Amino acid sequence: MKEHLNTLFVTTDGTYLAQDGAAVAVRADGLDAAGEPTGRKETKLRVPLHNLDGICCFGRVGASPQLLGAAAEAGVSVSFLSEHGRLRARVVGFTPGNVLLRRAQYRAADDPAATLAIARSAVLGKVSNCRQVLLRAARDAPDAERAERLRDAARRLETNLHGARRAGHDGAEGATDTLRGVEGEAARTYFAAFGDLLAGDPAFTFAGRSRRPPRDAVNALLSFLYAMLTHDAKSAAESCGLDCQVGFLHRDRPGRPGLALDLIEEFRPLLADRTALTLINRRQVRPGGFTISETGAVTMDEATRKTVLTAWQAKKQETVTHPFLGEKVTAGLLVHLQARLLARHLRGDLDVWPPLLWK
Amino acid sequence: MPEPLPISALQHLVFCERQCALIHTEGLWAENRLTAEGTVLHENAHEAGPETHGGVRVARGLDMRSEALNLVGKSDVVEFTPLEAFHGPIAETVRAAASGPGPPLVGWGVLPVEYKRGRSKTSPEWGDCDRVQLCAQALCLEEMLGVEVPEGRLFYGQTRRRTDVPIDGALRDLTRRAVARLHALLASGETPPAVNDARCPNCSLVKLCLPQVAAGRSAAAWIDRRLNTLDREAA
Ligand code: SF4
Numbered sequence: 001m002k003e004h005l006n007t008l009f010v011t012t013d014g015t016y017l018a019q020d021g022a023a024v025a026v027r028a029d030g031l032d033a034a035g036e037p038t039g040r041k042e043t044k045l046r047v048p049l050h051n052l053d054g055i056c057c058f059g060r061v062g063a064s065p066q067l068l069g070a071a072a073e074a075g076v077s078v079s080f081l082s083e084h085g086r087l088r089a090r091v092v093g094f095t096p097g098n099v100l101l102r103r104a105q106y107r108a109a110d111d112p113a114a115t116l117a118i119a120r121s122a123v124l125g126k127v128s129n130c131r132q133v134l135l136r137a138a139r140d141a142p143d144a145e146r147a148e149r150l151r152d153a154a155r156r157l158e159t160n161l162h163g164a165r166r167a168g169h170d171g172a173e174g175a176t177d178t179l180r181g182v183e184g185e186a187a188r189t190y191f192a193a194f195g196d197l198l199a200g201d202p203a204f205t206f207a208g209r210s211r212r213p214p215r216d217a218v219n220a221l222l223s224f225l226y227a228m229l230t231h232d233a234k235s236a237a238e239s240c241g242l243d244c245q246v247g248f249l250h251r252d253r254p255g256r257p258g259l260a261l262d263l264i265e266e267f268r269p270l271l272a273d274r275t276a277l278t279l280i281n282r283r284q285v286r287p288g289g290f291t292i293s294e295t296g297a298v299t300m301d302e303a304t305r306k307t308v309l310t311a312w313q314a315k316k317q318e319t320v321t322h323p324f325l326g327e328k329v330t331a332g333l334l335v336h337l338q339a340r341l342l343a344r345h346l347r348g349d350l351d352v353w354p355p356l357l358w359k
Numbered sequence: 360m361p362e363p364l365p366i367s368a369l370q371h372l373v374f375c376e377r378q379c380a381l382i383h384t385e386g387l388w389a390e391n392r393l394t395a396e397g398t399v400l401h402e403n404a405h406e407a408g409p410e411t412h413g414g415v416r417v418a419r420g421l422d423m424r425s426e427a428l429n430l431v432g433k434s435d436v437v438e439f440t441p442l443e444a445f446h447g448p449i450a451e452t453v454r455a456a457a458s459g460p461g462p463p464l465v466g467w468g469v470l471p472v473e474y475k476r477g478r479s480k481t482s483p484e485w486g487d488c489d490r491v492q493l494c495a496q497a498l499c500l501e502e503m504l505g506v507e508v509p510e511g512r513l514f515y516g517q518t519r520r521r522t523d524v525p526i527d528g529a530l531r532d533l534t535r536r537a538v539a540r541l542h543a544l545l546a547s548g549e550t551p552p553a554v555n556d557a558r559c560p561n562c563s564l565v566k567l568c569l570p571q572v573a574a575g576r577s578a579a580a581w582i583d584r585r586l587n588t589l590d591r592e593a594a
Contacts, residue, residue: 344569344572347550
């Protein structure tokens, strides 16, 4: 069981990963004294596999079959992602042979009442954490008008929270769809207020959530961070034996990691949005680090991506207390704990799945 | 006939039934320092190959099986001792066992030896886990070799202590009951609730088991309290 959750991010085009004993050797083009490529690969870094939870390769990065085998054996997943963070392929070892847990998961996904209960936890976690982000920003807001707008949005989220708590309690049909509606409404409210969370560079503006492609730098940042979160949630689900495809709030759709998407709902505001806001508001990312294509799609350049990944890794190392378990852990471990709690709920140890309700 | 179960599962069962189900039913396994060092210790014991010293033949990593108990396993060490080499307190028992009723021609005493890192573990329900595991090995050897195994030995790495364990009637009974419970538990596919007691801090699965939540805590009640607090603080 991995507790350290270090991810090795490899972002430089042309890097090659090789096995070096029990370590991964990161090999890249050597540079001569003048900074010109020598044409030879050099080992830039060696990281012991047992220190790692996963390896994420962005863009044109290769790996030897020996390394892939050694990583799978050490329980380290190796992912190959596009430069925007979209997953292309992933090499993982054998998942734990927990067939009974999977059957429990499938039974719950086929049972409307069980689905409703799990989906409700995901929505409560997400909406509540969105509200906490807005309330915190309202306390620090530079002007009263902005603070009032943020508080107003937070109040509307509170109404959504009550709606989510009530959904299905009258035994009505389609309660999970009601819940999905509540979640959608809360997301619109939250993102309508999101622009007010930006305090820094006027070049960063936000005109609502857009994806595939993201239409502004803020959306590009959010999409990238959500992709990183989804990636972690998949690992978390797999390492405790859950099927990351079969979700509850997110219905089955080919190629969609429904359960991983359920798992990340509560983490979006908590980890991803806050990381994006910090990066922008502290001017750690600059508008110049984003480029707009002919079709209006916005992408980050490599330096910006590195800054974002460094901030993301640092965020995951922060020490926090898990609200339900009362245990001090790193933020990166939270999604693993949430997956384990879900597994324990599915196996009948816990009455419901406790969402991560942040203060 | 259901699948034979590993003798190691017996030890898990005797330590904690939930641990046994988490590992053998749910397929969860967590390497921690204790189990990792235990593995290394075992590998060393298994890799050394057979040897003979002082007339005692030492066999390592023998495959063991009992049809009667439906168990399989691997021994750390089995010592085969020519009967005339026996001295000391159990010599008489061994000689009597060799010449008693049952298959004759027993030229060797058979002594299973199990290596453990750390100290002996006990459980409130079954007592000493290691003795039960050793006894299961003795029962396998008896069935396979047609001899009586009156004694086994435990060797503790941390204290470098050896304990001679008589495989007596009481231990045999206890072991047979534990084996029956093991088969019943794993056949049920269920995971018993957490014990949440002094065993948990020493358990390699504590992070996956989450005993503090699995021992009957209500998450629904917690959610209600938490959301109500957050509502109050927001107002
Ligand atoms: S943590 Fe405690 S209850 Fe859970 S498996 Fe270990 S000993 Fe048993």
